Amino acid sequence: MYFSRYICHVNQTQRQRLYDLLGENVKKYRSKKGLTQEQLANEVALTRTSVVNIEQGRQHPPLYILFDIAKALEIELGTLLPPESSFLSTSLIDEESLKGVAEKDLPKLTSFVAAFRKSTGDHEQKAAETN
Incomplete structure (x- = not known):
C-alpha cells in the first residue's frame, strides 16, 4: 500500500x-x-x-x-x-488554519490548493502507471 x-x-x-x-x-x-x-x-x-x-x-x-x-x-x-x-479530508487546509486568512484571499487560496491537488494527483497517477 x-x-x-x-x-x-x-x-x-x-x-x-x-x-x-x-x-x-x-x-x-x-x-x-x-x-x-x-x-x-x-x-x-x-x-x-x-x-x-x-x-x-x-x-x-x-x-x-x-x-x-x-x-x-x-x-x-x-x-x-x-x-x-x-x-x-477533501481539503489540504483545515478550518483552524483558515482563521488567519483574509476573506478576500480565500478564493485565491482555494484555487491554488485545487491546482496543487490536481498536479500532485496527476503526478501520482503517472507514477502508478509507470510501475
Missing part, C-alpha cells in the same frame, strides 16, 4: 481517524481469525490492554508492532492500513 509523501501534513483529527480505522481493521481481522484479544496479545508480546487500546485507536503502535500483528493475523501489513481517502 502506498502512503502519499504528504502524510506528514495530516492534521491531528486526520491522524486520529487513521488510528481509529487501523484499530477497526485489527479487530476485524482478529475476529475473522477467531482470536481473542488475549490470544493476539500473547502472539505479539503485548498486553491485552494494549490490543484493546490499539483496536480503540487510543494506542498508536510503531511499525514493527504492526508487522507482528499482520503476521499473527496471517495478512499483509497493507491490509491493516486504511486507504488515505478514508482519513484525509
Whole structure:
C-alpha cells in the first residue's frame, strides 16, 4: 500500500481517524481469525490492554508492532492500513488554519490548493502507471 509523501501534513483529527480505522481493521481481522484479544496479545508480546487500546485507536503502535500483528493475523501489513481517502479530508487546509486568512484571499487560496491537488494527483497517477 502506498502512503502519499504528504502524510506528514495530516492534521491531528486526520491522524486520529487513521488510528481509529487501523484499530477497526485489527479487530476485524482478529475476529475473522477467531482470536481473542488475549490470544493476539500473547502472539505479539503485548498486553491485552494494549490490543484493546490499539483496536480503540487510543494506542498508536510503531511499525514493527504492526508487522507482528499482520503476521499473527496471517495478512499483509497493507491490509491493516486504511486507504488515505478514508482519513484525509477533501481539503489540504483545515478550518483552524483558515482563521488567519483574509476573506478576500480565500478564493485565491482555494484555487491554488485545487491546482496543487490536481498536479500532485496527476503526478501520482503517472507514477502508478509507470510501475
